[in-house]
Amino acid sequence: MKVILLDANIPDISIEKKEIEKHIFFTFLVDGISRACSHQLVRHRPASYSQQSQRYVSMKDFPYVKPGSVKDKFILFENKKISFDDVMSFLGDVYESFVEKGVPKEDARFVLPNACATRIVFTMNVRELIHFLKLRTCNRAQWEIREMAIKMLKLLRTEMSEIFSQVGPGCFMTGVCPEGEKTCGKQAEVVSFFEKL
Known part of the structure; x- marks a missing residue:
């Protein structure tokens, strides 16, 4: 910051x-x-x-803020160990996929987290x-x-x-x-x- x-x-x-x-x-x-x-x-x-x-600026590979409380913490989801960074990466990929499919950035941004x-x-x-x-x-x-x-x-x-x-x-x-x-x-x-x- x-x-x-x-x-x-x-x-x-x-x-x-x-x-x-x-x-x-x-x-x-x-x-x-x-x-x-x-x-x-x-x-x-x-x-x-x-x-x-976030309507006009591309959020491809968006930077995010990571709370210290999630450092070295993992959750189990569908038998996979997932970190906070994994979730951010997944959401970035979802956002990019929607934009590539023609969804306007102003609508694709709805999947972006408060961590952006x-x-x-x-x-x-x-x-x-x-x-x-x-x-x-x-x-x-x-x-x-x-x-x-x-x-x-x-x-x-x-x-x-x-x-x-x-x-x-x-x-x-x-x-x-x-x-x-x-x-x-x-x-x-x-x-x-x-x-x-």
């Missing part, structure tokens, strides 16, 4: 911090995340998104970025979007540390875990990580 800060629109105006946060925008390019991760990302509003198309890697460009204002980072850097966030959010936060702390140096998961920002009974139970460790980030 690559996370690139493409642009920062920081107006040179003199208004209070809470007001200026609505007018500062950051644009990121994220390449190599799964479609599953991008579906989580686009739930965050207000923001603008442009995602790589994608590229997305998005723009958020500071207020929404803080909200996004508070939720998605939490230990309880899904691992892939958490990794992406931490990479984004590192870039933002470099670009605008006066706003982002105190941004991180809820427990880091407020001193209290907002997850209640679903807490990861590692608040001191999490806070220490984000203090040193």
